Amino acid sequence: MSLPKCSRFSIVALFAALASCGGSSQSDTTNTIAPDVDLLVSAVPAIRWDATSYQAPAGELKIAMSNMDNVKHVLVILEGDTVVGDLELVVNKKGDYDDGVITLLPGEYRIYCSIPGHGGMDSTLTVS
Ligand SMILES: [Cu+2]
Numbered sequence: 001m002s003l004p005k006c007s008r009f010s011i012v013a014l015f016a017a018l019a020s021c022g023g024s025s026q027s028d029t030t031n032t033i034a035p036d037v038d039l040l041v042s043a044v045p046a047i048r049w050d051a052t053s054y055q056a057p058a059g060e061l062k063i064a065m066s067n068m069d070n071v072k073h074v075l076v077i078l079e080g081d082t083v084v085g086d087l088e089l090v091v092n093k094k095g096d097y098d099d100g101v102i103t104l105l106p107g108e109y110r111i112y113c114s115i116p117g118h119g120g121m122d123s124t125l126t127v128s
Contacts, residue, residue, distance in 0.1 A: 041054065043065065056125060061103070066096070074089070076089075077104070111124075111125050
């Protein structure tokens with residue numbers, strides 16, 4: 001026993017109609033901090049990080065930077081004087097946000113801004 005062709009077709013048409021009338025929520029990612037960030041660093045006036053030391057668990061880390069300052073900042077992770085990995089977070093203006101992933105072993109690192117003149121943006125990151 002099988003359904004008549006016309007009723008099968010109308011069921012398909014009904015589902016299509018239901019699917020198309022569902023409201024599509026536009027997700028706004030601008031300046032929204034991702035929920036899975038392991039470490040958030042904020043640049044604050046004037047040319048400082050929001051803390052002098054940060055902590056994070058070892059392994060793959062999602063690091064985010066938000067800009068509450070008015071100028072461009074470029075966050076890199078240093079071990080001693082050497083840049084670790086290829087993480088480079090860039091925020092150009094107030095309200096900007098950037099994030100990236102880096103894998104860190106336990107140790108002492110520096111959260112540093114590579115913009116000339118921003119040498120004061122040099123905080124400790126302890127990974128354990
Ligand atoms: Cu900076």
